[in-house]
Amino acid sequence: MKLDSRQLRYLTAEDWRVLTAVEMGSKNHELVPTVLIAQIAGLRGGSGVHKSIATLAKSGLIAKIKNAKYDGYRLTYGGLDYLSLNTLRKQDTVFSLGNQIGVGKESDIYVVADPTGKQLVLKLHRLGRISFRTVKANRDYLRNRTTGSWMYLSRLAAMKEYAFMHVLKREGFPVPEPIAQTRHTLVMELIDSFPLRSIDNVSDPLTLYGDLMDLIVRLAKVGLIHGDFNEFNLLIKEDPVTKKSTPILIDFPQMLSTTHENAKWYFDRDVNCIKRFFSRQFKFTSDEPGPFFEDAIKDADKNKRLDIEVEATGFSRKMAKDLDRFVEAVGFQNEADEDTAEVLDGQDGNEVDQDDSEEEEEEEEETGSQDAQEDNVEEELAEQTHTD
Template sequence: MKLDIGHMRYLTADDFKVLKAVEQGSKNHEVVPTSLIHQISGMRAISGTNRAIGDLAKVKLISRVRNAKYDGYKLTFNGFDYLAVKSMLNKDTVYSFGSTIGVGKESDIYQVSDKNGVAKVMKIHRLGRTSFRTVKNNRDYLKRSNQGTNWMHLSSLAANKEYQFMSLLHSKGFIVPEPFDSSRHMVLMERIDGFPMRNLRKHRNIPKLYSDLMLFILKLANSGLIHCDFNEFNIMIKNDVEDSTDCGFVVIDFPQCISIEHRDAEFYFQRDVECIRRFFRKKLKYDPKPDVAMLDESGFGDGYRYAYPEFGRDVCRCDNLDELVQASGFSKKHPGDRSLEEAVDSMRNHEYVSDEESYSSQGEDSDYYNSDDYEEDEEAETTDSEDDENERIIEALTTGVGNLKMDKLGNYILED
């Protein structure tokens, strides 16, 4: 779903009153009747409400639905975008929107700026609205979900959860982007001057980078949290390093974090570790081995006793961040939103495709990530074509050039 706010300047205050009324009515009604929209909006005359409804429907911010008992309207993702953007504009946290930076599994990333011209990043969560057609076929929770699932509500919960994670982690000194604002399904955060680690081929100090990444995983776990998607796609390498104490990277993407008390905590911890080992082994040709002759346990890799952290051996709780943000699994008394948990759980277990290989997340009883000398899976024949298609989609979104259309689910499709 592409962000299109070209009609924002033409909407009146009454239009936004009616748009908010449709949003509020959607909490209890799959289709919101016109009479309820008028009642919630607080408009004086029904004619004014009908005029606003007509204008909003023309620009596809709401859509008319013919129900068996009555006719009404539903809020579209475009309308949801307008409400979120309007909220940030009213708070002066956002002033202008730029081009697309990237398209993720369940989100779109845009460059924006505030009224002082400072560049920032806007992340728009779109749970249930996958960005790539090839990924859609692997979405288990899309197949399991019923028609009444409100993906806008779940996207809003996911954005709020990520904003909480980032705010807390940033205040605790973790190297994550500084969050500035959150509205509905959008999160405004610091723009990092760098590039994804997936593009890294040379580095001034590979052993230190490897050790610092492993220490980040361990520090996060000791504070009560596991990232669950710690890989080269969610690590930004800075272009400029301030000093020798700067590790040179920033970690992003936190809505799928879980507590170390989660029943699958050890599995996800070791998977995060293995993702980093795999990248360094294949791309940077760095594969350290444990050395019992070394006594230094303050890091991991060459020159240290251990090559990588292990959940049972190294994790020792020293903080309760999982409880502060009510992360999944921290307490049976606080299960959280079960619908959101089901959707995010599928995000944790998505099929992950790297540049040269692919693998699917395994179950609890799998030893896929526990073997140091496991056999690499053969690359699927379709991986290259899927990656090429995804790259063309990103280029079309960025440049605006290309036969880019959307299907009924909002998935981007390139037509020949």
Template structure:
């Protein structure tokens, strides 16, 4: 789904209030009823139908006609508008540009601040057809058994923003985190190329880049983290020029931008004006846009000789702790991805590469670990179980309970036999009690005396006394109940507030 912020300026405050109410109601309802929307938004019920119809026309909510009740469901478009509005209020973004990248779980848009600084807006969109096993592979849900895709997208954005802040604080080559709202993240724009688009590098830079990437994997492991998706799709390469070359390049970029603007004006430009903004709009077919995007994706970059490069790491939601149960597998996969890419793309294969055993052997114990700060997945071996595993475990516990219930009769018989054996052993111990005591008086003082056994006559007396007490309680209860009914009380039992009940109570005392 493409972000289209054109209608943001036309949506009223009441419409955003209704949209927020739908979002809050979605926590407990798959389809939010209109009565709940009116209760949360504190608006008149008659005016809500018109606002919901307006939002449905813009595809920010979708109407659902249910058998029990009719309601609406929040769409990704409405969730995008809520996030963009929140970021705009915080002055993190001022304008939204075109989409510059599409991934299996997110969209990347170019945005700008109020000062004109270019930034990147990453929108998480979990639940796509190509990436629906995220509930099994990652522990976004925690102890929850189920969650919507929108809520999981929000959890993924929060997790990635937390990782990005920690890595930037520790000096890693990552984009600068700026802000996060719902399922979106605002970060700095890095003027770099994706590693997958680079087809040629200077010979001296191939070995250097390979060494830097391997060192980056080891450094992450020493700080307690494993990227888990360390490949050419999540790595950017930035060129490093000298100052003179940078000035010449800026002049060339200015000339190229001027030529492109002249070409655009020759095609026919429509200037759209609004409150404090002007933008150029060029009529272009959707097919041509798709072809241009495909050409951009297939663009090949060749780094000239004499230019140095440095990597930039992106995409962090899937990062796990070094204590994860599958840490060795993820670490080895990251290393193999880089080795395979350099072998196929640059015909470079090195016999030197880190292993998980070597990294764990040289693990520093005095430094602060990022997995402890961010509580990464697998930290302390507390890995979230798969929901199916939890279900099977509960089923096994249920079967065990049934087996215990089925064996209760045999256990009772065994207990009766054991009770008879215990009586015989007690009788034997009574006979040898004088021999087993120690001669030390201190030992005899601390030993608890054994309870004497009761005779048959004393047992019968106690049983008769217990039966008499039970009969008294029963007769007393029934007397109170009948007297309470006579005095007009609505319930039986308890003390009745009359003299008659007191006479009855006195007659029951022997």
């Protein structure tokens, strides 16, 4: 699903009120009754609400559910994207939307600009998009989810990622600076460099390897395991003069505590991912064994436990549990495990949420020519006048 911001500037203040009403109604209703939408929007009686509903439905920001028992609408990911962009615009965090630079497993990444023209990264979490295809176990847990519950999990992923980036940055870890978070999205510093994956040689693999292992160990010392520490989630900055490579770590929704029951397994997997990659890509194998989980936590800093700190903030224990259940259901799949990603591809893909997949097909048809136009459009978000 693409983020097509072209409609943003055409929505009226009333359209925004109605879209916001559908979002509010979604808290208690999978399908928000049309009468309730009108009531929450405070637009009862007039034809305005129906006009807005028609506009929003035509733009794919809200949708009907097939075979529904009453007249109503649900919010789509497109609608949620628009609400987020509008919030970010009102906060003066994001002024314009640029090109998409990444399509992750479960996220879309865009370059955006703030009002001063500074480039930033917008990450939109899209849980449920792919995972269900790749899962062997727990399919019922995933299949029976509604769009709303995927949106809830996507919001948790964004909140968790933001919370961890915040404490990691504060503690001097090499991560992008987190700037804002709303709903299923977060805005962060743009790291202008390439992922390790796309780098064919480094001037000094031994030093880079050592720095990466140090990073894994330093994280463990403050109570954390990244859980997806691999060549896709490490961006490498090269100093133009000294040629020294500095890694920046990204992508934190699956981060876990060193007290997790399988912590050692995840720690070892992070370590082995890097070993495997260095041997394949740079033909480099370290003479030193380890690092080992037991050593890393033995001299951990007892007063600095970031896993505990994050749990005590807005990202509550209940939220952590909900997200963990999801992560466990998809088997804590690692991006570098390409083989597992194909296991069920194409078999189950459409079963999880019929409505959404159908709606996406329709969207594709409507916006067939979009790619060509989208390449370089800088949509100004500022023209919109959402007044709430």
